[in-house]
Amino acid sequence: MRARVTVMLKDGVLDPQGEAVRHALHGLGHDGVHGVRQGKVIELELDAPDADAARVAVAGMCEALLVNTVIETYRIEIDGAA
Amino acid sequence: MKAAVVTFPGSNCDRDLAVAFRAAGFDVLPAWHKDTALPAGVDVVGIPGGFSFGDYLRCGAIAARAPVMAAVAAHAARGGAVLGICNGFQVLCEAGLLPGALMRNAGLRFVCRTVPLRVETADSPFTAGWGAGQRIALPIAHHDGNYRIDDAGLAALAAEGRIALRYLDNPNGSAGDVAGVLSANRRVMGLMPHPERAVDPAQGGTDGAALFAALAGALLAA
Numbered sequence A: 001m002r003a004r005v006t007v008m009l010k011d012g013v014l015d016p017q018g019e020a021v022r023h024a025l026h027g028l029g030h031d032g033v034h035g036v037r038q039g040k041v042i043e044l045e046l047d048a049p050d051a052d053a054a055r056v057a058v059a060g061m062c063e064a065l066l067v068n069t070v071i072e073t074y075r076i077e078i079d080g081a082a
Numbered sequence B: 001m002k003a004a005v006v007t008f009p010g011s012n013c014d015r016d017l018a019v020a021f022r023a024a025g026f027d028v029l030p031a032w033h034k035d036t037a038l039p040a041g042v043d044v045v046g047i048p049g050g051f052s053f054g055d056y057l058r059c060g061a062i063a064a065r066a067p068v069m070a071a072v073a074a075h076a077a078r079g080g081a082v083l084g085i086c087n088g089f090q091v092l093c094e095a096g097l098l099p100g101a102l103m104r105n106a107g108l109r110f111v112c113r114t115v116p117l118r119v120e121t122a123d124s125p126f127t128a129g130w131g132a133g134q135r136i137a138l139p140i141a142h143h144d145g146n147y148r149i150d151d152a153g154l155a156a157l158a159a160e161g162r163i164a165l166r167y168l169d170n171p172n173g174s175a176g177d178v179a180g181v182l183s184a185n186r187r188v189m190g191l192m193p194h195p196e197r198a199v200d201p202a203q204g205g206t207d208g209a210a211l212f213a214a215l216a217g218a219l220l221a222a
Helices: A016-027 A051-066 B014-023 B067-077 B087-094 B151-159 B209-221
Strands: A002-009 A040-045 A072-078 B002-007 B027-032 B044-047 B081-085 B101-103 B111-119 B135-142 B146-148 B163-167 B178-182 B188-191
Touching: A002 A051, A040 A051, A051 A072, B002 B014, B014 B027, B014 B044, B014 B209, B027 B067, B044 B067, B044 B087, B067 B081, B081 B087, B081 B209, B087 B101, B087 B188, B146 B178, B151 B178, B163 B188
Parallel strands: B002 B027, B002 B044, B044 B081, B081 B188
Antiparallel strands: A002 A040, A002 A072, B101 B146, B111 B135, B111 B163, B163 B178, B178 B188
8 A cells, every 4th residue: 555645844834945945936937936835745655454544554653753743744645545 | 970972874973972071081882873772870871963864854853763762761761861962952852852853954054163152051960061141152063953842832941941052143043042952850951063072172162171071070979
């Protein structure tokens, strides 16, 4: 089974890299861009009996290692699950 | 007096830290990231600077889950002293032994220079050799030293006198100009500046020596 974790900085935490990307886009003439937030995507291939079990397992991995919940939030998608 | 210095893959200040501990009178024992126990009789654990595990995932994140860190956490829970410098500070935050997190410098650049700092409290085994309000200068060298904590957390740290050092000219965007913090029991300290790079006149400054001397004095008295 494949899971995809999207990790973003929390709202309110200044994202210096996103800001740099925004400035670069403005430099290319994309003045309509008001904000850029840069995060990361982590894809996992894992064994799990079903999507719900995979989601529970991946949530545990997020809390244990993949995400620093002091500054980041995450969203889990399981391939094939609604 | 015994100090353990932990080495992770990618640590690069472990030898400098050992030299600074030794100069203050400590016997220094190495600890490897895969160790499940610290050397017997250790009084203080040093987590050095560097780029543990290549800074993969987040700075300090993988090191914080290394086997040796369970032993470090147990040492801290017993009231043992722990000093985390630069990457070591990041590791201690990731391990939950200190509050907050360190993220990319607000200016995005790696910053490598000696910076002025104000000592906010002398009430800890690490800062007792300085005076509260004293101005000191220590080198910094980091890309991810931007200290983040929510407003309530920052206010609590200030109220409890747990902000050890503040930047006088904030080089990285840190909340509250915070350069170093203490645990609730004041026995765990993390800081981004490098006191071990300021213990000998040949290094260009000696303001860091007071930290190691104070630690030696406090542990000897205990």
